Amino acid sequence: MAQIPIITEASTTPSPKVITLRIARYNPQHDSNKKFMEFNIPYERWTTVLEAILEVKKYFDHSVAVRYSCRQATCGSCGMIINGKPRLACFTKISELNSNVVTVEPMNNFPVIRDLAVKFERLFNTHHKVKPYLIHDDSEITTDSKEFLQSPKELEKYIQFSNCIKCGLCNSACPTMATDSLFVGPQALAQAYRYVADSRDKGKDTRLKIIDESHGIWRCHFAGSCSQVCPKGVDPAMGIQLLRGYMLGFRS
Amino acid sequence: MTNQDEHKEGIGGMINPRRYGIERVAYLLMRLSGLGLLAYFIGHIYETSSILKGQIGWNEFLELTQTNEGHIILAIVIAMCVFHTVNGIRVMLGQGGVGVGKPARPDYPYIPASQNVRHKMGIYSAIILAAIAMMYGLAVMFGE
Protein backbone atom coordinates (compact mmCIF):
# COMPACT_ATOMS: atom_id res chain seq x y z
CA MET A 1 0.00 0.00 0.00
CA ALA A 2 1.21 3.45 -0.81
CA GLN A 3 2.56 5.35 2.10
CA ILE A 4 1.08 8.77 2.62
CA PRO A 5 3.73 11.07 4.06
CA ILE A 6 2.74 12.81 7.24
CA ILE A 7 2.59 16.52 6.63
CA THR A 8 3.65 18.50 9.63
CA GLU A 9 2.16 21.86 10.40
CA ALA A 10 5.47 23.62 9.97
CA SER A 11 5.84 22.51 6.36
CA THR A 12 2.29 23.48 5.38
CA THR A 13 2.57 27.00 6.69
CA PRO A 14 6.14 28.14 6.11
CA SER A 15 6.83 31.68 7.17
CA PRO A 16 6.65 33.64 3.90
CA LYS A 17 9.86 35.29 2.82
CA VAL A 18 9.49 38.85 1.58
CA ILE A 19 11.70 41.03 -0.60
CA THR A 20 11.53 44.70 -1.39
CA LEU A 21 11.11 45.04 -5.13
CA ARG A 22 12.27 48.43 -6.43
CA ILE A 23 10.96 49.21 -9.88
CA ALA A 24 12.36 52.08 -11.97
CA ARG A 25 9.54 54.29 -13.26
CA TYR A 26 10.26 56.65 -16.11
CA ASN A 27 8.27 58.01 -18.98
CA PRO A 28 10.52 60.01 -21.31
CA GLN A 29 7.48 61.93 -22.61
CA HIS A 30 6.93 63.81 -19.36
CA ASP A 31 9.41 62.72 -16.67
CA SER A 32 12.79 64.36 -16.33
CA ASN A 33 14.21 61.62 -14.12
CA LYS A 34 13.92 57.98 -13.26
CA LYS A 35 12.08 57.36 -9.95
CA PHE A 36 11.84 54.16 -7.96
CA MET A 37 8.68 52.62 -6.54
CA GLU A 38 9.01 50.04 -3.78
CA PHE A 39 6.81 47.02 -3.14
CA ASN A 40 7.02 44.23 -0.59
CA ILE A 41 6.55 40.95 -2.39
CA PRO A 42 6.40 37.50 -0.79
CA TYR A 43 8.38 34.87 -2.68
CA GLU A 44 9.23 31.20 -2.75
CA ARG A 45 12.49 29.51 -3.68
CA TRP A 46 11.30 29.23 -7.28
CA THR A 47 9.72 32.68 -7.74
CA THR A 48 11.25 34.58 -10.65
CA VAL A 49 11.79 38.33 -10.84
CA LEU A 50 9.25 38.48 -13.68
CA GLU A 51 6.64 36.81 -11.46
CA ALA A 52 7.29 39.39 -8.76
CA ILE A 53 6.83 42.22 -11.27
CA LEU A 54 3.60 40.65 -12.53
CA GLU A 55 2.46 40.40 -8.90
CA VAL A 56 2.90 44.16 -8.66
CA LYS A 57 0.94 44.67 -11.87
CA LYS A 58 -1.84 42.42 -10.63
CA TYR A 59 -2.31 43.72 -7.10
CA PHE A 60 -0.61 47.11 -6.72
CA ASP A 61 -0.02 49.10 -9.89
CA HIS A 62 -1.03 47.80 -13.28
CA SER A 63 0.61 50.73 -15.06
CA VAL A 64 4.16 49.32 -14.70
CA ALA A 65 5.43 48.86 -18.27
CA VAL A 66 7.26 45.58 -18.85
CA ARG A 67 7.74 43.47 -21.97
CA TYR A 68 7.48 39.70 -21.66
CA SER A 69 5.92 36.78 -23.43
CA CYS A 70 7.23 33.23 -23.08
CA ARG A 71 8.30 33.28 -19.39
CA GLN A 72 10.85 30.56 -20.23
CA ALA A 73 13.93 32.30 -21.67
CA THR A 74 12.89 31.70 -25.25
CA CYS A 75 11.37 34.90 -26.65
CA GLY A 76 14.05 37.33 -25.51
CA SER A 77 11.58 40.00 -24.35
CA CYS A 78 12.22 40.41 -20.64
CA GLY A 79 15.83 41.61 -20.49
CA MET A 80 16.41 44.22 -17.80
CA ILE A 81 18.97 45.34 -15.25
CA ILE A 82 18.41 43.28 -12.10
CA ASN A 83 20.53 44.32 -9.13
CA GLY A 84 22.98 46.07 -11.42
CA LYS A 85 23.46 43.41 -14.11
CA PRO A 86 21.60 42.66 -17.34
CA ARG A 87 19.52 39.49 -16.92
CA LEU A 88 16.30 37.92 -18.14
CA ALA A 89 13.57 38.55 -15.53
CA CYS A 90 11.92 35.21 -16.30
CA PHE A 91 15.21 33.30 -15.97
CA THR A 92 16.35 34.89 -12.70
CA LYS A 93 15.05 33.50 -9.44
CA ILE A 94 14.78 35.92 -6.54
CA SER A 95 16.37 33.31 -4.27
CA GLU A 96 19.54 33.18 -6.39
CA LEU A 97 20.13 36.93 -6.00
CA ASN A 98 20.90 36.57 -2.26
CA SER A 99 19.51 39.99 -1.45
CA ASN A 100 16.51 41.36 0.43
CA VAL A 101 16.22 44.16 -2.08
CA VAL A 102 15.71 43.49 -5.77
CA THR A 103 16.10 46.53 -8.02
CA VAL A 104 14.87 46.36 -11.60
CA GLU A 105 15.75 48.98 -14.21
CA PRO A 106 15.49 49.19 -18.00
CA MET A 107 18.42 47.75 -19.98
CA ASN A 108 21.34 50.09 -20.54
CA ASN A 109 22.33 51.17 -24.05
CA PHE A 110 18.74 50.86 -25.29
CA PRO A 111 16.41 53.91 -25.47
CA VAL A 112 13.62 53.68 -22.87
CA ILE A 113 10.00 53.55 -24.03
CA ARG A 114 8.59 53.52 -20.49
CA ASP A 115 9.64 51.99 -17.16
CA LEU A 116 11.23 48.61 -18.01
CA ALA A 117 10.36 48.49 -21.71
CA VAL A 118 13.08 49.56 -24.14
CA LYS A 119 13.33 50.12 -27.90
CA PHE A 120 14.82 47.27 -29.91
CA GLU A 121 14.95 48.95 -33.34
CA ARG A 122 18.70 49.44 -33.27
CA LEU A 123 19.41 45.83 -32.30
CA PHE A 124 17.12 44.54 -35.04
CA ASN A 125 18.78 46.88 -37.55
CA THR A 126 22.31 45.75 -36.72
CA HIS A 127 21.13 42.13 -36.67
CA HIS A 128 19.65 42.58 -40.13
CA LYS A 129 22.75 44.39 -41.36
CA VAL A 130 24.97 41.28 -41.06
CA LYS A 131 22.58 39.31 -43.34
CA PRO A 132 21.33 36.73 -40.85
CA TYR A 133 20.32 34.12 -43.41
CA LEU A 134 22.05 31.58 -45.63
CA ILE A 135 23.57 33.08 -48.74
CA HIS A 136 23.77 30.50 -51.48
CA ASP A 137 23.58 30.96 -55.25
CA ASP A 138 21.75 27.64 -55.61
CA SER A 139 18.95 28.27 -53.11
CA GLU A 140 15.99 26.09 -52.22
CA ILE A 141 13.73 28.58 -53.90
CA THR A 142 15.17 27.98 -57.37
CA THR A 143 15.63 24.21 -57.26
CA ASP A 144 12.97 22.06 -55.67
CA SER A 145 14.84 18.77 -55.41
CA LYS A 146 17.95 20.08 -53.67
CA GLU A 147 18.90 19.26 -50.08
CA PHE A 148 21.68 20.96 -48.16
CA LEU A 149 23.32 18.12 -46.31
CA GLN A 150 25.33 18.82 -43.21
CA SER A 151 27.22 16.50 -40.89
CA PRO A 152 26.79 16.71 -37.09
CA LYS A 153 30.38 17.94 -36.95
CA GLU A 154 29.59 20.82 -39.29
CA LEU A 155 26.53 21.61 -37.19
CA GLU A 156 28.64 21.82 -34.01
CA LYS A 157 30.61 24.70 -35.56
CA TYR A 158 27.71 27.15 -35.37
CA ILE A 159 24.85 25.60 -33.34
CA GLN A 160 25.86 27.49 -30.20
CA PHE A 161 25.49 30.83 -31.98
CA SER A 162 22.08 29.92 -33.38
CA ASN A 163 20.85 29.77 -29.76
CA CYS A 164 20.61 33.58 -29.73
CA ILE A 165 17.15 34.84 -28.70
CA LYS A 166 17.90 38.53 -29.49
CA CYS A 167 17.35 39.58 -25.89
CA GLY A 168 20.04 42.27 -26.09
CA LEU A 169 21.64 41.52 -22.72
CA CYS A 170 25.05 41.31 -24.40
CA ASN A 171 24.67 44.74 -26.01
CA SER A 172 23.62 46.10 -22.62
CA ALA A 173 26.74 44.75 -20.87
CA CYS A 174 29.21 45.74 -23.62
CA PRO A 175 31.67 48.51 -22.65
CA THR A 176 31.94 49.73 -26.25
CA MET A 177 28.15 49.98 -26.59
CA ALA A 178 28.20 52.10 -23.41
CA THR A 179 29.73 55.00 -25.31
CA ASP A 180 29.24 54.22 -29.02
CA SER A 181 25.66 53.70 -30.14
CA LEU A 182 26.74 53.17 -33.75
CA PHE A 183 28.77 50.07 -32.79
CA VAL A 184 27.41 47.00 -34.55
CA GLY A 185 27.47 45.18 -31.19
CA PRO A 186 28.12 41.66 -29.86
CA GLN A 187 24.66 40.33 -30.78
CA ALA A 188 25.03 41.10 -34.50
CA LEU A 189 28.70 40.09 -34.62
CA ALA A 190 27.89 36.71 -33.06
CA GLN A 191 25.22 36.26 -35.73
CA ALA A 192 27.70 37.18 -38.45
CA TYR A 193 29.85 34.32 -37.15
CA ARG A 194 26.87 31.98 -36.94
CA TYR A 195 26.35 32.22 -40.72
CA VAL A 196 30.02 32.48 -41.69
CA ALA A 197 30.69 29.19 -39.84
CA ASP A 198 27.77 27.41 -41.53
CA SER A 199 29.00 24.94 -44.17
CA ARG A 200 25.96 25.72 -46.36
CA ASP A 201 26.68 29.44 -46.49
CA LYS A 202 28.65 31.29 -49.16
CA GLY A 203 28.33 34.81 -47.79
CA LYS A 204 31.55 34.98 -45.78
CA ASP A 205 33.28 37.69 -47.82
CA THR A 206 30.14 39.86 -47.98
CA ARG A 207 29.67 39.70 -44.21
CA LEU A 208 33.32 40.28 -43.38
CA LYS A 209 33.17 43.40 -45.56
CA ILE A 210 30.05 44.64 -43.73
CA ILE A 211 31.62 44.40 -40.28
CA ASP A 212 35.03 45.74 -41.39
CA GLU A 213 34.18 49.42 -40.85
CA SER A 214 34.86 52.13 -38.30
CA HIS A 215 32.01 51.16 -35.96
CA GLY A 216 32.42 47.48 -36.79
CA ILE A 217 34.27 44.51 -35.32
CA TRP A 218 37.51 46.39 -34.52
CA ARG A 219 35.74 48.29 -31.72
CA CYS A 220 35.59 45.05 -29.73
CA HIS A 221 38.29 44.92 -27.03
CA PHE A 222 37.53 41.37 -25.89
CA ALA A 223 36.33 42.42 -22.42
CA GLY A 224 34.00 39.39 -22.50
CA SER A 225 31.12 40.96 -20.57
CA CYS A 226 28.68 39.99 -23.36
CA SER A 227 29.49 36.31 -22.85
CA GLN A 228 29.16 36.58 -19.09
CA VAL A 229 25.57 37.85 -19.26
CA CYS A 230 24.28 35.79 -22.20
CA PRO A 231 21.50 33.54 -20.88
CA LYS A 232 21.72 31.05 -23.77
CA GLY A 233 25.41 30.14 -23.87
CA VAL A 234 25.96 31.91 -27.18
CA ASP A 235 29.34 33.29 -26.02
CA PRO A 236 29.42 36.24 -28.46
CA ALA A 237 33.01 37.11 -27.43
CA MET A 238 34.19 33.76 -28.78
CA GLY A 239 32.36 34.28 -32.08
CA ILE A 240 33.79 37.77 -32.47
CA GLN A 241 37.40 36.68 -31.87
CA LEU A 242 37.02 33.71 -34.24
CA LEU A 243 35.61 36.08 -36.83
CA ARG A 244 38.52 38.43 -36.33
CA GLY A 245 40.79 35.39 -36.67
CA TYR A 246 39.55 35.09 -40.29
CA MET A 247 40.08 38.77 -40.95
CA LEU A 248 43.61 38.83 -39.53
CA GLY A 249 44.54 35.70 -41.43
CA PHE A 250 44.97 33.47 -38.35
CA ARG A 251 42.24 31.19 -39.73
CA SER A 252 40.90 30.43 -43.18
CA MET B 1 18.99 62.09 -29.54
CA THR B 2 20.52 63.25 -26.29
CA ASN B 3 22.49 60.94 -24.08
CA GLN B 4 19.54 60.45 -21.74
CA ASP B 5 17.22 59.53 -24.62
CA GLU B 6 19.73 56.97 -25.80
CA HIS B 7 20.04 55.57 -22.28
CA LYS B 8 23.69 54.73 -22.87
CA GLU B 9 25.67 53.74 -19.80
CA GLY B 10 28.39 56.22 -20.73
CA ILE B 11 31.99 56.37 -19.58
CA GLY B 12 30.99 55.61 -15.98
CA GLY B 13 29.56 52.26 -17.08
CA MET B 14 32.44 51.57 -19.41
CA ILE B 15 35.08 51.93 -16.69
CA ASN B 16 33.13 50.29 -13.84
CA PRO B 17 35.26 47.19 -13.11
CA ARG B 18 33.03 45.59 -10.47
CA ARG B 19 30.36 43.69 -12.35
CA TYR B 20 31.88 41.44 -14.99
CA GLY B 21 34.80 39.60 -13.47
CA ILE B 22 38.56 39.88 -13.87
CA GLU B 23 38.26 40.22 -17.67
CA ARG B 24 36.59 43.60 -17.29
CA VAL B 25 39.23 44.65 -14.73
CA ALA B 26 41.90 43.73 -17.29
CA TYR B 27 40.05 45.79 -19.90
CA LEU B 28 40.16 48.84 -17.62
CA LEU B 29 43.81 48.34 -16.62
CA MET B 30 44.77 47.94 -20.29
CA ARG B 31 43.17 51.27 -21.15
CA LEU B 32 44.64 53.06 -18.14
CA SER B 33 48.13 51.63 -18.67
CA GLY B 34 47.94 52.42 -22.41
CA LEU B 35 47.05 56.03 -21.71
CA GLY B 36 49.56 56.21 -18.84
CA LEU B 37 52.35 54.93 -21.11
CA LEU B 38 51.34 57.40 -23.80
CA ALA B 39 51.57 60.24 -21.25
CA TYR B 40 54.94 58.93 -20.06
CA PHE B 41 56.16 58.59 -23.66
CA ILE B 42 55.32 62.23 -24.41
CA GLY B 43 56.93 63.32 -21.13
CA HIS B 44 59.94 61.17 -21.95
CA ILE B 45 60.49 62.84 -25.33
CA TYR B 46 60.19 66.22 -23.67
CA GLU B 47 62.59 65.20 -20.90
CA THR B 48 65.27 63.73 -23.17
CA SER B 49 65.08 66.78 -25.44
CA SER B 50 66.60 68.75 -22.57
CA ILE B 51 69.95 67.32 -23.67
CA LEU B 52 69.87 70.07 -26.30
CA LYS B 53 70.48 72.50 -23.44
CA GLY B 54 73.78 70.76 -22.73
CA GLN B 55 74.99 68.68 -19.86
CA ILE B 56 73.83 71.05 -17.12
CA GLY B 57 70.28 71.19 -18.44
CA TRP B 58 70.24 67.43 -18.78
CA ASN B 59 71.47 66.87 -15.24
CA GLU B 60 69.02 69.40 -13.82
CA PHE B 61 66.17 67.61 -15.48
CA LEU B 62 67.39 64.20 -14.46
CA GLU B 63 67.31 65.30 -10.83
CA LEU B 64 63.52 65.38 -11.07
CA THR B 65 63.58 61.59 -11.24
CA GLN B 66 65.85 61.33 -8.20
CA THR B 67 63.19 62.52 -5.76
CA ASN B 68 60.78 60.25 -3.84
CA GLU B 69 57.91 61.35 -6.08
CA GLY B 70 60.07 60.67 -9.14
CA HIS B 71 60.87 57.16 -7.87
CA ILE B 72 57.20 56.38 -7.24
CA ILE B 73 56.16 57.66 -10.68
CA LEU B 74 58.87 55.56 -12.33
CA ALA B 75 57.77 52.51 -10.31
CA ILE B 76 54.20 53.00 -11.59
CA VAL B 77 55.54 53.33 -15.14
CA ILE B 78 57.39 50.02 -14.72
CA ALA B 79 54.20 48.34 -13.51
CA MET B 80 52.14 49.81 -16.36
CA CYS B 81 54.76 48.77 -18.87
CA VAL B 82 54.89 45.15 -17.67
CA PHE B 83 51.11 44.79 -17.34
CA HIS B 84 50.46 46.42 -20.72
CA THR B 85 53.00 44.20 -22.50
CA VAL B 86 52.00 40.87 -20.92
CA ASN B 87 48.26 41.54 -21.13
CA GLY B 88 48.76 43.01 -24.61
CA ILE B 89 50.18 39.69 -25.80
CA ARG B 90 47.18 37.87 -24.25
CA VAL B 91 44.73 40.29 -25.88
CA MET B 92 46.41 39.99 -29.29
CA LEU B 93 46.30 36.19 -29.14
CA GLY B 94 42.67 36.23 -27.99
CA GLN B 95 41.63 38.70 -30.66
CA GLY B 96 43.19 36.44 -33.26
CA GLY B 97 41.00 33.61 -31.98
CA VAL B 98 43.73 31.83 -29.97
CA GLY B 99 42.70 30.21 -26.69
CA VAL B 100 39.09 31.39 -26.84
CA GLY B 101 37.67 27.86 -26.85
CA LYS B 102 35.89 25.83 -29.51
CA PRO B 103 32.23 26.18 -30.50
CA ALA B 104 30.13 23.35 -29.06
CA ARG B 105 26.54 22.48 -28.28
CA PRO B 106 25.72 24.76 -25.31
CA ASP B 107 24.47 23.21 -22.12
CA TYR B 108 23.05 24.68 -18.93
CA PRO B 109 24.51 26.48 -16.94
CA TYR B 110 26.11 27.88 -20.09
CA ILE B 111 29.60 28.71 -18.84
CA PRO B 112 31.14 30.75 -21.68
CA ALA B 113 34.20 28.94 -23.06
CA SER B 114 35.91 32.20 -24.06
CA GLN B 115 36.10 33.32 -20.43
CA ASN B 116 38.39 30.42 -19.60
CA VAL B 117 41.24 29.62 -17.22
CA ARG B 118 43.93 30.22 -19.82
CA HIS B 119 42.91 33.84 -20.27
CA LYS B 120 42.32 34.34 -16.54
CA MET B 121 45.83 32.97 -15.88
CA GLY B 122 47.16 35.41 -18.47
CA ILE B 123 45.51 38.32 -16.67
CA TYR B 124 46.67 37.24 -13.20
CA SER B 125 50.21 36.64 -14.51
CA ALA B 126 50.25 40.14 -16.00
CA ILE B 127 49.15 41.64 -12.67
CA ILE B 128 51.58 39.57 -10.58
CA LEU B 129 54.55 40.21 -12.91
CA ALA B 130 53.73 43.93 -12.90
CA ALA B 131 53.68 43.93 -9.08
CA ILE B 132 56.99 42.05 -8.86
CA ALA B 133 58.66 44.36 -11.39
CA MET B 134 57.36 47.40 -9.55
CA MET B 135 58.64 46.14 -6.20
CA TYR B 136 62.03 45.31 -7.72
CA GLY B 137 62.15 48.79 -9.21
CA LEU B 138 61.27 50.38 -5.87
CA ALA B 139 63.94 48.30 -4.13
CA VAL B 140 66.59 49.40 -6.62
CA MET B 141 65.59 53.06 -6.64
CA PHE B 142 65.10 53.48 -2.89
CA GLY B 143 67.98 51.16 -2.05
CA GLU B 144 70.65 53.38 -3.61
Ligand code: HEM
Ligand atom coordinates in the same frame (compact mmCIF):
# COMPACT_ATOMS: atom_id res chain seq x y z
C1 HEM C 1 55.34 45.49 -26.19
C2 HEM C 1 54.61 46.50 -25.91
C3 HEM C 1 53.14 46.67 -26.15
C4 HEM C 1 52.17 45.75 -26.48
C5 HEM C 1 52.31 44.25 -26.67
C6 HEM C 1 50.92 46.49 -26.60
C7 HEM C 1 49.70 45.93 -26.93
C8 HEM C 1 48.52 46.63 -26.99
C9 HEM C 1 47.25 46.07 -27.37
C10 HEM C 1 46.98 44.63 -27.80
C11 HEM C 1 46.32 47.05 -27.28
C12 HEM C 1 44.83 46.92 -27.61
C13 HEM C 1 44.06 46.61 -26.35
C14 HEM C 1 42.60 46.45 -26.61
O1 HEM C 1 42.17 45.98 -27.67
O2 HEM C 1 41.85 46.78 -25.70
C15 HEM C 1 46.99 48.25 -26.84
C16 HEM C 1 46.38 49.46 -26.63
C17 HEM C 1 47.03 50.64 -26.33
N1 HEM C 1 48.40 50.79 -26.16
FE1 HEM C 1 49.78 49.31 -26.20
N2 HEM C 1 51.16 47.82 -26.36
C18 HEM C 1 52.51 47.98 -26.09
C19 HEM C 1 53.17 49.15 -25.79
C20 HEM C 1 52.59 50.39 -25.70
C21 HEM C 1 53.29 51.63 -25.45
C22 HEM C 1 54.81 51.77 -25.28
C23 HEM C 1 52.36 52.63 -25.41
C24 HEM C 1 52.52 54.12 -25.20
C25 HEM C 1 53.35 54.87 -25.79
C26 HEM C 1 51.07 52.02 -25.64
C27 HEM C 1 49.88 52.71 -25.66
C28 HEM C 1 48.65 52.13 -25.90
C29 HEM C 1 47.40 52.88 -25.90
C30 HEM C 1 47.21 54.36 -25.67
C31 HEM C 1 46.39 51.93 -26.17
C32 HEM C 1 44.90 52.20 -26.31
C33 HEM C 1 44.19 51.82 -25.03
C34 HEM C 1 42.75 51.50 -25.26
O3 HEM C 1 42.12 52.15 -26.10
O4 HEM C 1 42.25 50.60 -24.60
N3 HEM C 1 51.25 50.66 -25.82
N4 HEM C 1 48.35 47.96 -26.66
Ligand code: SF4
Ligand atom coordinates in the same frame (compact mmCIF):
# COMPACT_ATOMS: atom_id res chain seq x y z
S1 SF4 D 1 23.96 36.65 -27.85
FE1 SF4 D 1 23.01 35.98 -25.89
S2 SF4 D 1 22.79 37.90 -24.72
FE2 SF4 D 1 23.13 38.49 -26.84
S3 SF4 D 1 21.08 38.76 -27.74
FE3 SF4 D 1 21.71 36.63 -28.18
S4 SF4 D 1 20.91 35.41 -26.47
FE4 SF4 D 1 20.81 37.57 -25.81
Ligand code: FES
Ligand atom coordinates in the same frame (compact mmCIF):
# COMPACT_ATOMS: atom_id res chain seq x y z
S1 FES E 1 9.60 36.29 -21.10
FE1 FES E 1 10.48 35.38 -22.89
S2 FES E 1 12.60 35.48 -22.43
FE2 FES E 1 11.71 36.12 -20.54
